[in-house]
Amino acid sequence: MAEAGAADLPETATVFFGGGTPSLLSPDQVGAVLAAVPLGPGAEVTVECNPETVSPSLLEGYRRAGVNRISLGVQATSPEVLRSLGRAHRPEAVPAAVAAVRAAGFTTFNTDLIFGAAGQTLRSWRETLDDVLELDPPHVSAYALTVEPGTPLAADPSRYPDPDLQADMYVMADEALAGAGLHWYEVSNWARPGHECRHNLLYWEQGNYRGLGCAAHSHADGRRWWNVRTPERYIRCVEEGRPVEAAGESLDDSTRWVEGLELTLRTRRGVPMAALEAGRELVQQGLIATAGDRAVLTRRGRLLANEVALRLRDGAPTGS
Numbered sequence: 001m002a003e004a005g006a007a008d009l010p011e012t013a014t015v016f017f018g019g020g021t022p023s024l025l026s027p028d029q030v031g032a033v034l035a036a037v038p039l040g041p042g043a044e045v046t047v048e049c050n051p052e053t054v055s056p057s058l059l060e061g062y063r064r065a066g067v068n069r070i071s072l073g074v075q076a077t078s079p080e081v082l083r084s085l086g087r088a089h090r091p092e093a094v095p096a097a098v099a100a101v102r103a104a105g106f107t108t109f110n111t112d113l114i115f116g117a118a119g120q121t122l123r124s125w126r127e128t129l130d131d132v133l134e135l136d137p138p139h140v141s142a143y144a145l146t147v148e149p150g151t152p153l154a155a156d157p158s159r160y161p162d163p164d165l166q167a168d169m170y171v172m173a174d175e176a177l178a179g180a181g182l183h184w185y186e187v188s189n190w191a192r193p194g195h196e197c198r199h200n201l202l203y204w205e206q207g208n209y210r211g212l213g214c215a216a217h218s219h220a221d222g223r224r225w226w227n228v229r230t231p232e233r234y235i236r237c238v239e240e241g242r243p244v245e246a247a248g249e250s251l252d253d254s255t256r257w258v259e260g261l262e263l264t265l266r267t268r269r270g271v272p273m274a275a276l277e278a279g280r281e282l283v284q285q286g287l288i289a290t291a292g293d294r295a296v297l298t299r300r301g302r303l304l305a306n307e308v309a310l311r312l313r314d315g316a317p318t319g320s
Contacts, residue, residue: 009210012037014044014199018071019213023049027061034066044198046071048112051097052089059104069197070101071110071141076117077131078124084117084159091131098135108195111137115169116145116161125169129176138195142173143188167303174299185268187302204267206260214244223250262309270296277311 015037017030025033030047039045046069047062059070076082077091094111101109111132115125132140145161147154174184182190186204189197202209211218214234217226225248228234237244251259261271270288273279273295282288287301287308301308 009038011040012043012210013040014202015039015046016199017047017067019048019215021050021053022047023053023058027058027065030062030067031065039066044069046110046197046199048073049097050087050089051093054097054100056100056103059100059106063104063106068106069108069110070106071112071197072097072101074111074128074132075114076120076124077128078120081117081120081124081128084119085114094131095135098137108138110139110141110197111135113140113142113173114145115142115173116166118159118161120169122165122168122172126172126176129173133176133180138182139189139191139197140177140182141189142170142177144170170303171299174302183268184302187266187297187305201267204263206256206263222253222256224248258312261312265295265297265309265312266305268296270294271312275313276308277313282308282311 015034017025017033025047034045045067047067048071050073054070054072062070072094073087074094075085075087077094079091082089082091098109098111113128113132144166145153147160153159174190177190178184182192184190185196186200189200191197206219208220209218210220211227214227214231215229218224225245227244228237228246234244236242261275265271270291271294273290273293276282276288276295279288279295282295282301283290286298287304288295289298290296297305297308
């Protein structure tokens with residue numbers, strides 16, 4: 001928390017320990033960070049954990065330190081798929097981790113899944129969904145595996161995901177999760193009422209947030225910036241009292257308005273119908289449905305969300 005600017009944090013409604021393996025932090029370390037953050041009443045505090053790194057004592061310590069939400073990086077329950085993703089945990093670690101989360105007194109938590117990995121089939125994906133739903137989680141995130149430049153995956157085209165198979169997997173997930181009482185509230189997220197992740201909603205609603213740590217991103221009223229990428233450079237900047245910001249940009253009103261619509265389009269709230277070009281055509285194509293004066297993505301539309309976003313009108317802010 002010695003990062004320049006950390007001392008001037010406003011009261012915050014959410015804190016999210018994410019990236020890498022935050023559960024390597026001890027409860028005392030997490031508590032020390034939280035003590036430096038001005039938390040608002042009822043603040044949501046989440047820690048990402050890998051199933052193999054949690055234990056009853058660690059979770060109970062986090063709870064005492066002020067954490068009230070856990071996000072478990074399950075990813076898959078097939079040993080072959082876990083190996084493909086480079087994950088260390090065994091499938092049986094998942095139910096044990098969920099049981100420990102509940103025993104520690106956490107009333108809300110997330111299970112994080114990935115689909116489209118090399119070797120993953122519709123059958124193994126269905127087995128993962130069934131295994132997770134057997135644990136009755138209040139929130140599930142399911143992300144399509146994407147190829148990021150500079151990663152080992154990018155260097156191995158034989159492991160690239162099949163877009164058509166991923167589309168089938170998404171449909172399968174949406175049907176299974178909805179059938180279990182979890183409803184989509186963002187393209188990749190499903191939850192029971194009251195268990196939506198408030199921290200992620202802040203991003204989709206274009207709110208202000210402060211990212212602390214190497215490569216962390218921040219946003220404040222149309223200005224966004226990001227920190228130096230490597231841990232070594234970040235630590236050196238902090239120790240020497242130098243700014244950790246690597247670069248930043250300020251958005252004009254028009255750009256900010258359109259980006260806000262792109263983010264909101266991904267959520268169940270949708271966007272004003274007037275914000276979409278050829279709205280009727282998109283309805284006829286089955287990509288959006290209307291809810292009053294708002295346009296909401298259908299399941300097919302969620303599969304093509306980026307293409308639908310291209311139909312957003314450019315222009316000056318008119319509200320959303």
